[in-house]
Amino acid sequence: MFDDPSSLLAVFLRFGHIMFGIIWLGHLFFFNLVNVPFQGDLDKELKPKVNPKLLLRAFYWFRWGAMYTFLFGWAIFFFKYIQQGLFFDDAGHMSNRAAWILFGGLIGTIMWFNVWFVIWPRQKKILGGLAAGTPHPDAAKMAAVAGKASRFNTYASGPMLFGMIVPNNYAGWSHAGMGVALIIGVGFWYGLIKRSFKVKTTG
Numbered sequence: 683m684f685d686d687p688s689s690l691l692a693v694f695l696r697f698g699h700i701m702f703g704i705i706w707l708g709h710l711f712f713f714n715l716v717n718v719p720f721q722g723d724l725d726k727e728l729k730p731k732v733n734p735k736l737l738l739r740a741f742y743w744f745r746w747g748a749m750y751t752f753l754f755g756w757a758i759f760f761f762k763y764i765q766q767g768l769f770f771d772d773a774g775h776m777s778n779r780a781a782w783i784l785f786g787g788l789i790g791t792i793m794w795f796n797v798w799f800v801i802w803p804r805q806k807k808i809l810g811g812l813a814a815g816t817p818h819p820d821a822a823k824m825a826a827v828a829g830k831a832s833r834f835n836t837y838a839s840g841p842m843l844f845g846m847i848v849p850n851n852y853a854g855w856s857h858a859g860m861g862v863a864l865i866i867g868v869g870f871w872y873g874l875i876k877r878s879f880k881v882k883t884t885g
């Protein structure tokens with residue numbers, strides 16, 4: 683193992699990438715599958731007590747999980763595709779593998795952008811106002827925008843993950859496969875989100 687430092691580096695970069703990816707998406711799924719229906723059930727007067735303390739913690743792990751996943755992801759891309767040459771096939775064209783990882787990596791990058799520039803700036807103001815006892819006047823409007831971006835990210839996570847796992851496991855299946863990945867990935871989340879509103883909370 684230690685006589686092959688470049689493979690070892692690849693292993694550690696993947697470890698970091700996947701660990702932080704799980705932290706990020708774990709919180710994204712908590713927000714969408716647990717917190718959205720929970721907020722519908724939570725009494726209004728309890729929100730200032732419960733939400734800042736719970737959600738500011740969750741948003742900390744969520745946004746930094748996203749940041750490190752993103753940084754590790756592009757580091758792996760640079761290392762494997764640019765430095766080790768996986769970007770091009772033998773004929774000098776973009777390889778199938780590169781097309782797949784660009785499909786996944788670009789969806790992941792849009793999701794990262796949503797976390798840092800759409801969702802978090804708004805939630806920071808909403809939850810900060812709630813914690814300080816001075817709710818932000820535009821809280822409802824900001825919550826709607828942040829909620830849409832969060833839903834988008836949940837649907838996008840399905841096709842994105844296909845784009846992460848196909849490159850290392852399947853050599854072909856490029857354009858039609860991406861269409862299938864979009865349909866299956868989005869459909870999977872459509873089903874789970876519908877289910878999230880029907881989960882029994884009475885024991």
Ligand code: HEM
Nearest residue numbers: 703704751752755756758759783787790791794846849850
């Ligand atoms: C934010 C943008 C992201 C970028 C730029 C990115 C980039 C990459 C790259 C370059 C690879 C290596 C692909 C290969 O072996 O050919 C990879 C693999 C992978 N990524 Fe991402 N990724 C991102 C987001 C995510 C997220 C959110 C997750 C969620 C857990 C994730 C999970 C994985 C997994 C499971 C692999 C497979 C590792 C393997 O096959 O050994 N990625 N990613």
